[in-house]
Amino acid sequence: MAPANTLPAWSELQAHRDDVAKSFVLKEAFSSDADRFSRFSRTFKAAGSADILFDFSKNFLTNETLDLLVKLAEQAGVERKRDALFRGDKINFTENRAVFHPALRNVGGWDMKVDGVDVMSGPNGVNSVLDHMKDFSEKVRSGEWTGFTGKKLTNIVNVGIGGSDLGPVMVTEALKYYGAPDMTLHFVSNIDGTHMAEALKASDPETTLFLVASKTFTTAETTTNANTAKSWFLEKTGGKGDVAKHFVALSTNEAEVTKFGIDSANMFGFESWVGGRYSVWSAIGLSVALYVGYDNFYKFLSGAHAMDKHFRETPLKENIPVLGGLLSVWYSNFFQAQTHLVAPFDQYLHRFAAYLQQLSMESNGKGITSDGSTAKYTTGAILFGEPCTNAQHSFFQLVHQGTKLIPADFILAAKSHNPIHDNLHQKMLASNYFAQAEALMVGKTDEQLRAEGTPEDLIPHKRFLGNRPTTSILVGDVIGPAELGALIVYYEHLTFVEGAIWDINSFDQWGVELGKVLAKKILKELDEPGNGEGHDVSTGGLIGAFKQFAKI
Numbered sequence: 001m002a003p004a005n006t007l008p009a010w011s012e013l014q015a016h017r018d019d020v021a022k023s024f025v026l027k028e029a030f031s032s033d034a035d036r037f038s039r040f041s042r043t044f045k046a047a048g049s050a051d052i053l054f055d056f057s058k059n060f061l062t063n064e065t066l067d068l069l070v071k072l073a074e075q076a077g078v079e080r081k082r083d084a085l086f087r088g089d090k091i092n093f094t095e096n097r098a099v100f101h102p103a104l105r106n107v108g109g110w111d112m113k114v115d116g117v118d119v120m121s122g123p124n125g126v127n128s129v130l131d132h133m134k135d136f137s138e139k140v141r142s143g144e145w146t147g148f149t150g151k152k153l154t155n156i157v158n159v160g161i162g163g164s165d166l167g168p169v170m171v172t173e174a175l176k177y178y179g180a181p182d183m184t185l186h187f188v189s190n191i192d193g194t195h196m197a198e199a200l201k202a203s204d205p206e207t208t209l210f211l212v213a214s215k216t217f218t219t220a221e222t223t224t225n226a227n228t229a230k231s232w233f234l235e236k237t238g239g240k241g242d243v244a245k246h247f248v249a250l251s252t253n254e255a256e257v258t259k260f261g262i263d264s265a266n267m268f269g270f271e272s273w274v275g276g277r278y279s280v281w282s283a284i285g286l287s288v289a290l291y292v293g294y295d296n297f298y299k300f301l302s303g304a305h306a307m308d309k310h311f312r313e314t315p316l317k318e319n320i321p322v323l324g325g326l327l328s329v330w331y332s333n334f335f336q337a338q339t340h341l342v343a344p345f346d347q348y349l350h351r352f353a354a355y356l357q358q359l360s361m362e363s364n365g366k367g368i369t370s371d372g373s374t375a376k377y378t379t380g381a382i383l384f385g386e387p388c389t390n391a392q393h394s395f396f397q398l399v400h401q402g403t404k405l406i407p408a409d410f411i412l413a414a415k416s417h418n419p420i421h422d423n424l425h426q427k428m429l430a431s432n433y434f435a436q437a438e439a440l441m442v443g444k445t446d447e448q449l450r451a452e453g454t455p456e457d458l459i460p461h462k463r464f465l466g467n468r469p470t471t472s473i474l475v476g477d478v479i480g481p482a483e484l485g486a487l488i489v490y491y492e493h494l495t496f497v498e499g500a501i502w503d504i505n506s507f508d509q510w511g512v513e514l515g516k517v518l519a520k521k522i523l524k525e526l527d528e529p530g531n532g533e534g535h536d537v538s539t540g541g542l543i544g545a546f547k548q549f550a551k552i
């Protein structure tokens with residue numbers, strides 16, 4: 001595929017930006033076009049999910065912009081690449097792997113094959129793993145599956161990192177309302193011993209179930225944490241504890257799982273075509289199924305599948321994740337935006353941005369195009385975010401008056417799961433959601449400030465230039481499992497579209513390897529004599545100082 005900047009639509013977009021968009025004033029676009037909201041909004045509709053309204057109208061968009069962006073998508077082969085994804089082609093070309101996570105949520109009965117083999121059926125197929133998850137989660141939840149002293153397992157410790165942690169944490173938090181009231185969850189990811197120590201402090205071995213979640217089962221943090229947990233369990237139970245009842249593995253690597261001491265019957269498998277950051281839909285989601293129940297987990301998959309269907313079948317111009325991805329390219333490459341802010345007006349979504357950080361930045365933080373040449377344009381944006389209204393009281397100063405353009409997504413559910421105080425909280429939350437997007441767009445002029453009696457010397461400080469773009473996402477009900485599934489997949493495919501246009505491989509992650517390898521080497525040095533010799537002077541000096549301070 002050709003680098004994005006060599007596509008004719010790229011030059012047309014540059015000219016268009018110079019001509020029109022540079023001087024585009026959002027609030028004027030609204031005053032001169034009564035239909036702007038309806039023209040640039042799209043509603044996601046699916047059976048089993050509330051409608052989700054995506055309002056793209058507060059973005060730097062004209063009809064011509066949209067046409068040119070769609071043209072760019074066509075020339076970059078977005079549809080062809082999308083079809084290759086759903087066909088099971090090996091689009092992760094540096095690892096020669098299919099990228100087939102949509103199969104994990106294929107509740108619609110699509111024919112899904114990799115190398116001619118149906119991945120849905122068969123003994124290790126998606127459906128049989130789902131059956132295993134259903135059976136196991138129901139047994140644990142009902143108390144039929146007990147610990148070694150016959151007690152119900154109500155304390156779940158998920159041991160995993162990266163995609164084997166972020167999805168389960170985010171989703172169980174987002175669906176806390178549906179969670180089993182008698183269940184406590186811990187997610188231990190960090191190699192920092194504090195993480196495991198604190199979880200164990202709060203755990204009783206008789207009622208604790210450990211889920212060792214690791215696609216590869218070779219990740220140093222996870223295997224070390226899992227071994228620590230196993231030693232703790234055996235020590236606390238005086239060797240009487242039955243590992244088979246208290247440890248299960250979520251992994252693709254049966255050999256390593258068995259080596260660790262977990263019976264392969266207690267392993268929930270998946271295939272190498274599931275990338276870590278797309279694995280919450282797989283066996284890695286077992287903590288979700290345990291916590292919210294299998295029926296809700298299934299609804300979560302169904303909402304995700306509905307967004308897959310929309311993405312797969314909808315023409316580019318109406319395609320919601322395509323529009324999201326195109327806008328991101330528009331801002332990154334034509335307005336030099338460096339960031340993408342995602343602020344959910346929803347406390348349950350407080351880990352949503354952290355989850356999206358891995359999805360977006362591990363996928364598109366790449367600078368090499370498909371032919372091995374360096375991209376001559378910027379790629380993955382720095383994604384960040386926090387829930388609102390909290391974020392408004394911290395970094396929103398920079399969003400409103402800073403010198404950087406920060407395209408932002410705001411997410412709100414029309415209904416709260418907790419309409420306390422006569423729904424006052426939800427109405428206040430909603431009013432902030434509307435107000436922030438409006439304020440970012442309309443700003444505040446010198447005239448308005450003068451009319452309010454602002455002293456002349458303060459006017460520049462109190463001025464809001466406005467014209468800052470936002471996408472508002474409004475879920476038509478509460479955010480339940482299906483709506484959450486659809487929202488996540490919106491961002492998955494938005495990320496896909498960005499990568500397709502940038503002509504990069506969104507599915508490998510070589511960039512995380514170097515640090516891991518060096519850490520392994522340095523770990524040995526910490527136990528050997530020497531003070532960091534052989535490293536650069538700074539690293540060596542730090543290693544030496546650490547050994548001295550820690551008396552190692």
Ligand SMILES: O=P(O)(O)OC[C@H]1O[C@H](O)[C@H](O)[C@@H](O)[C@@H]1O
Nearest residue numbers: 162163164214215216219276512
């Ligand atoms: O699930 P695991 O194999 O333990 O991998 C956990 C994580 O570690 C790696 O470093 C990758 O960058 C992530 O994509 C992955 O999710």
